[in-house]
Amino acid sequence: MRRRTREALLGWALLVPSAAVFGAFVFYPLYRLIDLGLHEKNRFGTAERYVGLSQYADVLSGDEFRSGLSVTIRFVLLTVPIGIVLGVGLAVAANRRLPGIKVFQTIFSSTVASSVAVASVIFLVLVNPQIGFFGDVRYLSLAHTDSALRGIALSAVWANLGLTFIIVLAALQAVPEEIDEAAALDGYGPLRKLFRITLPLISPTLLFLVVVLVIFGFQAFGQVEILTGGGPARSTETLVYKIFNSQQPLDQGEGAVMAIGLFGLTFVVSLLQIGLLERRVHYGS
């Protein structure tokens, strides 16, 4: 009995450091956000009044949140499908036994080293309207409301390419060789084998990647700030960009509600991710 009590005390004690961090910087802020959303402040933050859920209703159905949501979702659609296709393409190309293949694999992985900020600065060199190498390519122009998000998306696709490549390549390498041989015996050509056998086999990994890239897309901020500053005409303001710029007392309530909205989005996608992690627990070796 005493031994079990001691074990329980030790168990709790070992969780205290992590729990303290999560309490202070994850759960307490969540409570604070909800509370901020229930109040309106004046310009100086010197007075606030309780407005209840009406602020939630107003903000979540308002133009500001909707435009942020629409930009964010468009950003996800511009980055995730093409990112997966390019990552799979590179991984399939580099998944073969050739002398020196490691060099190519390292090159394809290399963009994993670039942070959001580094990728953004690098893409300023390419797509900046004044000084960019592709500055006069209208399709990617950061200077026009209908194309600026594409320019930003391109930098994100490139920055995530290394990660996508690494994950897909690892999945391809885990496909047993007998399956390749069996496919060859059955007279499958390379393309048919890819689409009918290999890709279905690695589909759990692809699904995981979709989730990861979608969450990255939801969190997009640095690329927007560095490449366009939300412009032109606020056409590239993602949700996080709007949240980040709602820190003045007057805007805080609105920002908090938008953050709760972002949480809702993240929540749905994270549930999917945790489900995938759980699968790994059950089937993993």
Add this chain to the structure above:
Amino acid sequence: MAADAPRSRWRQAAWYLVLTALSVVVLFPIYMTLVRALSTPASYFREGQPLLPVDIQWDVFGRAFSEGDLGTKAVTSGVVTALIVGAQLLTSIIAAYAFAFLEFPGRRVLFGAFMATLMLPIEVTLIANVQTMRELGWLNSYQGLAGPFLATAFGTFLLRQGFLGIPRDLRDAATLDGFGHLAFIRRVALPVTRPVVAAFAVVSFLSAWNQYTWPRAVVSEGRWETIQIGLRSLSAATVDQGNVGLAAALLAALPVFALLIFLQRHLIRGLTAGAVKG
């Protein structure tokens, strides 16, 4: 077989061609950044943006330190990263040990609460966390920069998985040898799960070093800028000094690039954790 040889050699050559072409595309943005960093900005534009550097300034990387104050920013980033990686290793190892090996009431609920933090990234809690930091007087400080990242559910989960994979026999043997908890962690659990710990440490370093949104939110004074947010200020500089910002961006990616070259196995293992079964 002999007839096949020339054909397969052609095929091999074709693959090298494809792989080289793809490499050129992937590396082109970095190459152009290097070209422009090395060129004297005015001459470069006068020449109409060629593919090779113009009026090369080799000292541009040095100027990133002298004019861009990259050294101070790198030190700030380094300290913050070290704090985060060190603290995450410590807090995750002990929490993972508790979840994997100890019996205590509330274990499942607490584990669920830990995992729930994955759904609350810093972007969501940003406004409230900045307020907390302001009240604590932690804006523009190491505590403020590192605080929210001193624990991680991802690391706890990963290490717990590793610990659960330790064979029962090994644990029984350790108990017979009279190992206490600490001795078991240090002399059995960590050595056995070293690949997992290394993979986690590398990924933790990568994400701490590359952070943008949070440092941007808690830093308002230039001397507390991390290298990543420093890049923003530098890229906003005039075109005449624009190449200094580009040199700084290339330098900022170097530590992580070094990880990719020297610790590739661990990095890949860490990045693919959760993605590939088995």
